[in-house]
Structure formats: C-alpha cells, structure tokens
Amino acid sequence: MSHVVVLGAGVSGHTAAAFLRKWLGREHTVTVVSPKDTYNWIPSNIWVGVGHMRREQVVFPLRPVYERAGIEFVQGAARAVHPEGDAQDATPFVMVEPSARPGTREKVRYDYLVNATGPQLRFDRTPGLGPHGGHSYSVCTEDHAVEASRALDESVARMQRGERQQFVVGVGHGTCTCEGAAFEYIVNLEFTLRARGVRDKADITWLTNEYELGDFGMGGMHFRTGGYVQPSSAFNASLFAERGIKWVTRAHPREVEPSRVHYETVDGVTDSLPFDFAMLLPPFSGVGLEAFDRDGQDITARLFQPNSFMTVDADYTAKAYDAWSPQDWPRTYQSPAYRNVFAAGIAFAPPHAISKPYTTPSGALVAPAPPRTGMPSAMIGKAVAHSIVDMIRGANGPTHMASMAEMGAACVASAGASVLRGTAASMTVFPIIPDFERYPDYGRDLDRTFGEIGLAGHWIKLILHHLFLYKARLRPGWSLIPE
Amino acid sequence: MPPDVTEHVAKPTPRTVFLRTFIPWQLWRFLLINLRMLGIIRASHK
Structure with missing residues (x-):
C-alpha cells in the first residue's frame, strides 16, 4: 500500500490526483493538500474580471468531488517537506498548516509526493502593486477578479456621467509571466466598454515586459498568413491598433502610486502612465516550501531553486542565453535529490527563459518568464501521475515524459465574450520551447503553429470553459476529455 | 503617454472584420480550428 500526496489543487495537481485515483487500486491512498477547498478554472477569471461571469461560474467545492472519487483532502498550506522523515520515523512527510488552525502544524506522510503548489503571487516585488493594500487590480484569483469587476463598474459609471477614464493593463514587474492572460483581459475590457457604450470615454494602454508585442514569454511565434510568415508581434499590433x-x-514597472504607474524600459526611457483603473499582473515565485533532512538540517537548497520553484530533471547549469537548448528542459519532473518527489505545473523550476532577457540601464531585469499553465500544466500532471503509478507497480523510475520542448499547446485567448459578436484569438504552437535544430528558420513547426481571430474562437473558448469544468468535477467520462 | 504607433501597423479590411463574425464562415473555421487543435493534442501525447 502506498500513500501518494499531491500538494495543490490547481490544474496540474487536480489532474495528477484524478488520474492517480483512477489508475491506482483502492489499497493505495491519494491525498490532496490545498489551502482552499474550492477549484477555480482560472482561464475564465478574465470573464469574471469584466463582469461577464459570476464567481460561482468559475469555482466549485472540491470536497464533494474528492469524496465521490475516493481522494482524501486536507485543507491547509504545505510549509515544509521532510523527505527523510524525522528521528522517530523514516517515513517522509509534509508539514502542513491546517487552514482551520492557523499557526499549528500537522504531518501528512507520503510514499510519493507531487508538488503542484503553483505560484506565490509576488505583489510585494513592486511597491504599490496589487489589490492587497496596493493600487492596482488583478485577475489571478477568483476573488481578485470580482474586485476588478466591481472597480470596472465604477469606472463605467463615471464614464456614463461623462468623465474620461484611463485604463492601464499588463504586467506589474519586469519578470512577470502570463502576459497572455493580461492580453485577454485588455481586449475583453475594450470589448466590454464598447458593449456598454462608453468606449469613446476611455484611453486604454498595454504595459508589458515583452520585448515585442505577442512575445507571451515564449519568444513570440510565427504564423503563415496571406503569403507571408508573420511574427506574432504584427498579429498583436494589428489587433491593438484596430x-x-x-x-x-x-x-x-517600478512603482504603482494611487493613480500613476512608474516604469523604466530597456531602451532607457523612464516615464509614467496615469490611470483610473489598472489591472497589472504580479511576478511569480514558488510558494516558499522549506525542506529538512532526518536530523532537522535545512536542505531547502537541495530541493528548490533560489526562486523557490522545485528543482527537477532539467539542466540548470548557468549559461549564456544563446547556449541554452531545448534538451535542457525537464522530461520526467522527478526531483534529482529524491526519486519519490515530483513537481508539476508552475511549481517546477524552468531551466531558463524562453524569451531573451534584457536589463534596463539601471540594471532592472526585463525578462518575461516562461508560461507553464493550462494545457502543458495538465499534461505534466498526467505524465507524473502515470510515472508514479508505474513506480508503485515496480518500475525503477519515471516511465512517462512531458517535455515542453516536445509538446505543443493550444490556446484560445478571448477577445470579447458574446455568442454572436464575440471573438477570440485561436492559437496553436509546436513545440512550446523553440527548437532551432529541428526548425532552423523559426524554431517551430509552421504546419502546427497558427493563429487567427474570429467568432469561432469564442465558441471554442466557451465550450472549453464548460468542458474543462465538467472534467474537473470528475463527471462520467471525464478522463476521455484530453488535457 | 506612449506615442501613437497604431497608424504604422497592418489593420484588417472591412471584409476581414465582417468574416470574423459571419456565422457560415465561422462555422467552417470552427471545424478547421478544432481539427488543428486535435492535431496538436495528438502530437503532444505521443
């Protein structure tokens, strides 16, 4: 009998737990540890943030789902990993702070551990950033999105009274990731203002750490269109210009004041943007898990990178940007320090940036971090679950791979939510990590990398919203829906 | 404020904008986009 513990109930952790439960016999236990007892389909937070959806439409309670599936649930935040157990018992465990008893600790023992804790939202990295005591909004959580929606309503009311409003949307730090989510928000915001008849009273500005528009932390991409191979920068610029x-x-962005965001650029420009409403995403780090050996010695550096994301089977050797290769990216997501520890989704440490990093003249890093959400996140969770199941059944090591250098991603970025008038940018990219050895011209397979905008994309986005929530609720046939 | 660079980029023609929400055309695109995405999913699960 084995105990498998999954830390986190986001896309990756929930997927891993669901497949572990499906594939493992009932003599084994699967336990999910998560600070919240709800599941949030984060991609649809964009629609909550513009008032198109209610919070309840993107969130559901996890306990009934896990009870039905036979997955144990511990509501609490993982604080430390003890991969060698302690002096009394060599069984590994995670020290958890139960949500019901803050300040206390509880041991959750495991034979296999999946760290899918996701990101810590680092609003603190930029003074004045974020909804917790700062001056900007976010859509990273369902509650943030509700708050953004309320503030947007107030701005719309002012515009309806004839006032002009300034909107700034984008990133709140030079090292942010998830530019795609902010992109979705800004075009949905613009669509909403048009739908509510106040677009002529709004000035909207995109503030980004991308070197060119359409970079998305993936170094951009190229599409074949109209007899040309077009960069995503042209695609996005056209979309914004229109x-x-x-x-x-x-x-x-260096600082967010109550109605102004100050920034500096790689080109040496130091300036600021006034705003009445700003939605600026925070940079991410790992959640700050610590690790201790059997004697209680701190071994955090053996399990985690300095940014607190977990070290896995990637090549983390420091190299110049041009010296990195797709083979540096992890395949199995197994910790090199402990064979029964894995990381999945945002929790694993990427070996390097995909987009070229730059610095401003003052030395601030401007480097969009690699995205690892959505489809890749779920695929990694599933591959890790498969490997653990095989290892429990006797395999010597991980049996399933999910390298982002060998997988593609399909992404539908909403650009306006309406069944008859909405649009979305449908994009596919293959592989996610550019491979200039296999695809010397553009780093990606142009037969499998494309983008177009239209109503069909919105229909797909809407179907995916319902389909993935159905899947996450583990309804009959859930495992047939691909990640 | 950032300079207005929007006049220097490609913008869609009225026909392109019309086709983006023209339902018969979008039903066709819906089919094609889904097929492309299924291809990506199949390639990624190998």
Missing part, C-alpha cells in the same frame, strides 16, 4: 489600444513594451 481597437485603439496603445502600448508600452520592454518595460519594468
């Missing part, structure tokens, strides 16, 4: 959205690229 909607009257201005942009600032290559930026590191």
